[in-house]
Amino acid sequence: MSERKSKPVQSVNNRQIVIIDDHPLFRDAMKGALAGVLVNASVREASSLDDGIRILDDDRDCDLVLLDLKMPGVQGLSGLAYLRAQFPSVPVAIVSGQEEPAVIRRALALGASGFIPKSTPAEEMRRAVTAILEGEIWAPPVAKQLTDEEREIDDLSKRLATLTPQQVRVLMMLRAGLLNKQIAYELDVSEATVKAHVSAILLKLNVDSRTQAVIAAGKIDGESITEG
DSSP states (O other): OBOOTTSOOOOEESOEEEEEOSOHHHHHHHHHHHTTTEETOEEEEESSHHHHHHHHHHOTTOSEEEEOSOBTTBOTTHHHHHHHHHOTTSOEEEEESOOOHHHHHHHHHTTOSEEEETTSOHHHHHHHHHHHHTTOOBOOGGGSOOOHHHHHHHHHHHHHTTSOHHHHHHHHHHHTTOOHHHHHHHHTOOHHHHHHHHHHHHHHHTOSSHHHHHHHHHHHHTTTSOOO
């Protein structure tokens, strides 16, 4: 993890960036903050995870996705898990109002290329994005200290990162309280296929029931931590 405070910000040329955030004012602010370092860059905006997925489906040459954690229809880190599973070659950095060290570490364990708190000053935000585009993993220093409980949750986060995109979607629907037949209808698959996905989810998360899988996913998202 990199702090980068002493290094001057260098311009990054001809990059393709996607900002996924439901607040247009923040998207504008983010574009403004990056204008000084993204030379001849293409910056596309999405107001929802689904819109961001459509952009990435059309163009998988994206150099970086900047993703908010809390948006309508997205529960915590599930959006990050889905993007990492669906587009494994596309770096995803979290830009969030959540700044708790446990949340930051869980995001990194799930494969985020960085975690930038929204309270980060514009100059430091530019350094962070530049570092990530150069292949570094960037996070604030507060994310470095780890308790035993957090190590256990980090291990669970790494297990979640092994789920396929469809398994992530099924888990998200389990958390929403949907039954197998409802999930099958939403995904246009058979109930047998849903049951197979659920079995795979239980195996990969090392739990014995749907309820335990939902609880495990909630622990990863830090449901006891205030979301922002």
